[in-house]
Amino acid sequence: MAENVKEKIVEIIAEQAVLQPSDVTMDATLEELGVDSLGLVEAIFAIEEAFDIQVPFNANDPSESDFDVSNIGAIIKAVETLVAAKG
Amino acid sequence: MSRRVVITGQGAINALGNSATATMQAMAEGRCGIGTLEIRDAARLQIGIAGQVKGYDEAAHFGRSELVLYDRFTQFALLAAREAMDQSGLNVGASDPTRTGVVLGTSGGGLQTQDENYRLVYEEGKNRVHPFVVPRLMNNAATSHVSMTHGAQGPSFTVATACASSNHAMGLAFHLIRSGMVDSMITGGSESMLVFGGIKAWEGLRVMSKDGCRPFSATRNGMVQGEGAAVFVFEELEHARARGANIIAEVIGFAMSSDASDIVMPSRDGAARAIAGALKDAKLNPSDVGYINAHGTGTAANDKTECGAVRDVYGAAADDLMMSSTKSMHGHLIGGTGAVELLACIMAVRDGIIAPTIGYEEPDPECDLDIVPNVAREAKVEVAVSNAFAFGGMNAVIALRRAP
Numbered sequence: 001m002a003e004n005v006k007e008k009i010v011e012i013i014a015e016q017a018v019l020q021p022s023d024v025t026m027d028a029t030l031e032e033l034g035v036d037s038l039g040l041v042e043a044i045f046a047i048e049e050a051f052d053i054q055v056p057f058n059a060n061d062p063s064e065s066d067f068d069v070s071n072i073g074a075i076i077k078a079v080e081t082l083v084a085a086k087g
Numbered sequence: 088m089s090r091r092v093v094i095t096g097q098g099a100i101n102a103l104g105n106s107a108t109a110t111m112q113a114m115a116e117g118r119c120g121i122g123t124l125e126i127r128d129a130a131r132l133q134i135g136i137a138g139q140v141k142g143y144d145e146a147a148h149f150g151r152s153e154l155v156l157y158d159r160f161t162q163f164a165l166l167a168a169r170e171a172m173d174q175s176g177l178n179v180g181a182s183d184p185t186r187t188g189v190v191l192g193t194s195g196g197g198l199q200t201q202d203e204n205y206r207l208v209y210e211e212g213k214n215r216v217h218p219f220v221v222p223r224l225m226n227n228a229a230t231s232h233v234s235m236t237h238g239a240q241g242p243s244f245t246v247a248t249a250c251a252s253s254n255h256a257m258g259l260a261f262h263l264i265r266s267g268m269v270d271s272m273i274t275g276g277s278e279s280m281l282v283f284g285g286i287k288a289w290e291g292l293r294v295m296s297k298d299g300c301r302p303f304s305a306t307r308n309g310m311v312q313g314e315g316a317a318v319f320v321f322e323e324l325e326h327a328r329a330r331g332a333n334i335i336a337e338v339i340g341f342a343m344s345s346d347a348s349d350i351v352m353p354s355r356d357g358a359a360r361a362i363a364g365a366l367k368d369a370k371l372n373p374s375d376v377g378y379i380n381a382h383g384t385g386t387a388a389n390d391k392t393e394c395g396a397v398r399d400v401y402g403a404a405a406d407d408l409m410m411s412s413t414k415s416m417h418g419h420l421i422g423g424t425g426a427v428e429l430l431a432c433i434m435a436v437r438d439g440i441i442a443p444t445i446g447y448e449e450p451d452p453e454c455d456l457d458i459v460p461n462v463a464r465e466a467k468v469e470v471a472v473s474n475a476f477a478f479g480g481m482n483a484v485i486a487l488r489r490a491p
Contacts, residue, residue: 038351041293054133059293060309060387 005051005083006076012046013072026073033072037062040069047075053082091324092264093490094433095177095332098170100163101315101417101427102138106170110317110427111434113416114442115463120417121300121311128283134295137281138313138418155219157232158197163316163423164229164277165236172237175320176332177271179238186269188241189234190260191318192252192276194422195285196245197224202282229277233318241269250382252276253317253425254475254483258341260321261485270326275426277316286312292351294386300419301446302383302412303390303454310384313418317426324491334490336433339470340369346480353389353476358396361482365472366400369486373404376486377468378435380428381458382476383412383444384419391453393474398456409466411444411459425475425483432471436489439467 007021014021017033024033030040037059044055044067055078056066068074099106102120103113113120124137145154145162157165179187200223207213222228227245234243242263246256253276260274280286289295289312296309327334342364346357366373382393390412398405413431420427431442440463447460472486 038349041291044293045291057293058308060296060307 005080008050009047009076009079010072012043012050016043024072027071029071030069047079051079051083053079053086055082090265090267092261092321092338093324093327094319094335094338095322095327096171096173096175096320097317097335097430097433098167098174099315099317099427099430100140100166101317101420102140102313103417107317107430110430114413114431114434115440117443117445117461117463118416119445120313124281124286126281126283132283132286133290134286134297136297136299136311138311139281140315155217156223158223158228158279159199160193160197160277160279160316161229161232163279163314164191164233164318167275167277167316167318168233168237168273171273171318171320175322176330177320177322184238184240186241187239187271187273188263188269189230189239189243189273190246190256190263191230191233191274192246192248192254192256192422192425193226193229193278194247194249194252195278195280196226197228198280198282198285200224202284205284233273237273239273247422248481248483249477249479250419250421250424251475251477251481251483252422254473254485255343257319257321257425257429258343258483258485261338261341264321264323271320271322273318274321275316275318276423278421278423279314280312280421281314296385299446300385300415301448302381302385302415302444303394303451303458304447305449305451307385307387307390310386310414311418313414313420313424315417315420315427316423317430319426319429336436336490337488338485339488340365340371340486342368342484344482346482348480351478353392354480355392355395355399357480358393358474358476358482359399361484362396362400362472362474365484365486371470371486373401374407376401376404376408376470376472377466378432378441378471379408379410380431380471380473381410381412382474383414385412385414389476391451393476394454394456405456409441409457409459409464411442413442415445425473428473429485432473432487435468435471436487439465441466441468
């Protein structure tokens, strides 16, 4: 399951960034990958759809949302937590 | 000598009250009209608050044969227009009816009608809808019904520039009179987007607050939607004087600009160009302006961009003026918002009362202007300016002066 989450998120981010999945590294930030605020909102929508979860994210203040988007690894970890909580 | 344009009537309905006077009274009291959103399927929404018109009974205002044709946004426009026309005393038919037109703003048009009828065909599987769905939902329905009700046969159309729709509408009405094309206009805007589909769509963008609209406060976390309408009678000065009309305020300038940059992120430069354009059109110096009704949506992006743009244009004078966002009280009426907010500008120049920005909690260094926190203020203001900056980067700024 964990590997699936990672793979799927990398695929979603890569699509937003117009990159190959292999270019999306765990310590890369969205900014470094060229994903802007609108791209992020779209990526989160894709994540919610893919895992059937609700992501607590407010575009007004991404840093204060309960969802860590500081880098790709953090996003994966946050999604894994949400998926696990769903049971 | 160029033609001058004055306001001789005003009307409104929104979360703060069912008339222009009631709305201004609520603004002066700093009352919050935002509360629990009560619509069908609200439990499936993440956003549970709005500036909703509560306790509204459409049958108390319109007959059955009218209601089959009037979406809620049209009803709001008609009620506000009726109040404005009654106050103005303008009788369109008394002289040439082609010299009066109607320009209203709306973003979504007949969204109640759309939402209800999509449900019928998609959710309930019905294969037939009411024959008047199209004339109810079209964006120009409100304008058309106001035109029909008051017999205004002059230039009439609807403007849809999202959150700037009303300001664009009123600015164009001002220009139509000033240019000599007409002598009077019924103008303003209306919106009724508080339907399941409307709020669900906004949720998707993740810019809505779940707990309140706190413009310019460091603790702000998004916008809150409202609904309603405000409508005004704009009239050429000599035309108004000749019939002994009461003059509420003068419209002195208007400008528009396009950011031409991003579909949702606001541009400081685009906003500044519209503000500077309005001051130039009104032949004003920055220090002439006493009050700005801000676009002030309560989103992180708008409020700091707007404060930056105001600083860019007003320079040192920015520290001497007052700027508030009344969206903190009535919510964001999207295509109707500029019209309701013009009431705050009128209250400033006519009554000397500055509407506050309520919900203010903590200063934000990026919004370091006098935003009239939480409590209204008395001040003598000669000129007030209203900002509107829409999604899509379309900006419209209008300036008023105390009645001559």
